[in-house]
Amino acid sequence: MDGGQLHRLGRRLIELSAAATGEAGDLRLTPGELAVLEDAIKHPDGSVGEIHQRTGFAQSHVSVSVSRLRERGLVETTADRADGRRTRVRVTGEALQAITRRAARDTGDAIARAVPTPAEARRVAALLDELATLLL
Known part of the structure; x- marks a missing residue:
């Protein structure tokens, strides 16, 4: 091969x-949103900048993807305690449960x-x- x-x-x-x-009715994600979500699963509480570095996407693209994912209830964001300018990203419990159910199909x-x-x-x-x- x-x-x-x-x-x-x-x-x-x-x-x-x-x-x-x-399945019909499942939430559809863009490839960029999917990559950001996967990164947030692997690296809970990672910053937007860290996600940008790991995925290779422009930081502005990561920020837009995080915003869209947050609007859909898939991630939650918090300000970094040490640096309030930095945004931390975590996958919601509901999203993790849905991903687990989907993966078990x-x-x-x-x-x-x-x-x-x-x-x-x-x-x-x-x-x-x-x-x-x-x-x-």
Whole structure:
């Protein structure tokens, strides 16, 4: 496998993940909002500047994404106690619960739709389990 194939595989796995975990009525996020939310999950109480550094997005883009996520009730922000100019970002408890429920959705149907036969779907599921064990 070369780098291009790995990249295409990664994108395809992201598509399968979205198909498996998404349902009608789920909140839709832009890729930037999703990256900011993921960063806030991994780094609770991170500042907008720190999120900017970790994601590589312009600080103004991170600020806009944080504002949109806050409006939707997905994150809460507080002023930094040591430096009131700095904004700290934390994912809300409700958002974490929703993310946990969404992540627990079964992937079987999405995998079955992605390949021609049930036997191939079982093999793909087994291979994905093995990859997860090895890489995660």
